[in-house]
Structure formats: structure tokens, C-alpha cells
Amino acid sequence: MATTEKARRSTGTATITFGMVVIPAKLYAATESKDAVSFHLLHKCGSRLKQQYVCQNDGQIVERDDMVKGYEVAKDRYITFTPDELKAFAAESTEAIEITEFVPAGSVDPIFFEKASYLAPEKAGAQAFGLLRAAMVRGGREAIGKYAARGKQYVVLLRPAAGALIVHTLRYAGAGREPIEGPAAPAADALFALAQKIDEDLGGYEKFKADFIQAGVGQFGSGWAWLAVKDGKLAILKTPNGENPLVHGSTPILGVDVWEHSYYIDYRNRRPDYLKAFIENLVNWEYVEKLYGEAKA
Secondary structure, eight states, X not given: OOSOGGGSOOOEEEEEEETTEEEEEEEEESOOOSSOOOOOOBOTTSOBOOOOEEOTTTOOEEOGGGOOEEEEEETTEEEEEOHHHHXXXXXXXXXXXXXXXXXXXXXXXXXXXXXXXXXXXXXXGHHHHXXXXXXXXXXXXXXXXXXXXXXXXXXXXXXXXXXEEEEEEEOOGGGOOOOOOOOOHHHHHHHHHHHHHHHHHHSSHHHHHHHHHHHHHHSOSSEEEEEEEETTEEEEEEEETTOOGXXXXXEEEEEEEOSGGGTHXXXXXXXXXXXXXXIIIIOOHHHHHHHHHHHHO
């Protein structure tokens, strides 16, 4: 790792095991979000708000001591569990990464990568760690293993990085979706025309994406970020509350709600992450192109 071990705080410990080999190591965060803007919910008087849970059946506020966890087996039908039953389900936290096999480098599809951490050796395991990493580099191999921590069992992938190993927790095979088939030629041609327009008017897709996200981040409070057509050209706009670009003489062809209720459950205060996920994964570009064709007609 480029940053020294002393300059970065460890997030946990792990012991790498394979065969009779045991290597003590430490985990370090591989990523961090530096551009997130955090907000708190306040009353108009300036005081922080507190969250309360309300029973949907009788409308009463429920205290934590009266809450139980349940698994939905059918609509509005649940199996409930006691704390002792939940503890029995939890995997024993051994903090050990047990390598089960070595596979060719790059053979695991990145679609199954979930979270990444750096793995660096404790002083006592530095030599064995270095030999393992060097063998993986020279042999073009990565390692698949099992990791039990915080009451959960994970499948992990270890791959060599500069001076360390990167450990990825992996999604299970059932979490992968079938690839989406490409559009027919006419739709592809139309999307190409829209892509050309994004290049001409907005400086290319990557700049469009960055500016669109920034428009959403820069809209204080509730509102929208838009891709719109004005005077035959594409433009990125933002509007407060429920205001629509139509009132400014522009025709919207893509919009995203940036009011906190749209993303708080999944993203909390990480509005930039929400907007990035929206633009990269959720946009139906064929429909955007259809609206673009109608707007310029």
C-alpha cells in the first residue's frame, strides 16, 4: 500500500490460513467517500429530530424493548425470532480467512465483488505473508476463501496489490442477474444520435454525468436535477421543490428527485452516491431518446 500502516487505522484483524500455514494480518478500508455532504433533519426551530417507530395496526409509538425481528413468509405474514434464536443462527466469528482454493487471476467476474479491504501482515507474519503474495503474483493466481466475522459467514477473494492483498467479500451466485440483451438496430441508431448530441452540447458522457450529479448535489433541500432540451440543445438544469423546466421554456427528457425521501433508506445522507447509482444503473436511455426525439420535433 502507498500509505504506511502507521498512517492508517486498522478496521479489524484476520488470520489467513491454508493447510498448516497461519498468517496474522490486519484489515484496512480500501475506499472512502470524500465528496459526500451530510445533512441532519431539523425542526424549523433548529432542534434535531428523533426517529420513532409506529405500529401500523394501532398507531401507537413502539419502544425498542417491545420490538421483535420477523421474516416475511407471505404478504403481511411473519415468523418472529427471539434474540437467543437469532444468536443461534449467527456464524461463529473466528476472524479467520480460510483459503479453500487458488484460481487463475481475473477468473471471478467483478459483478460479484461487494466490498473491498486491504489486508496487511502483522509483524510476526510478514515473511509468510510476503511469500504468499509473491507466489500469487508469479503464478497468476488469486485465492477463494471463507471468512466469519460479526456473526456472518462470507465468501471472499484475495488478490495481490502493491505490498498488500486486497480482500473482496463476494456476492453469492444467485445474486447475479442475467445480462440484458442489446437493443435492436433502430434503437441503437437512435441512442447513438442522442450520444452524439451529449458529446456536442455537454462535452461527452463523463462530463455530462459529473455535471448532472453536481446539479443534484447543488440543489439545496427538495427539488430535481434534469436533462432538458432548450432551443434545440441539451442542457442540465436543477429546480426547487416541484418546479418543472417547462416553466423556463425547456422540455425535460430525464429527471431525478433529490428530496431526501427518495434515497434516505438506502443511502442516508449520501446524495452523491444515490445520484451516481441512478445515472449509471437506473436510467432507461431508450425512453430518454424517445422523449428527446419528441422534444426536438
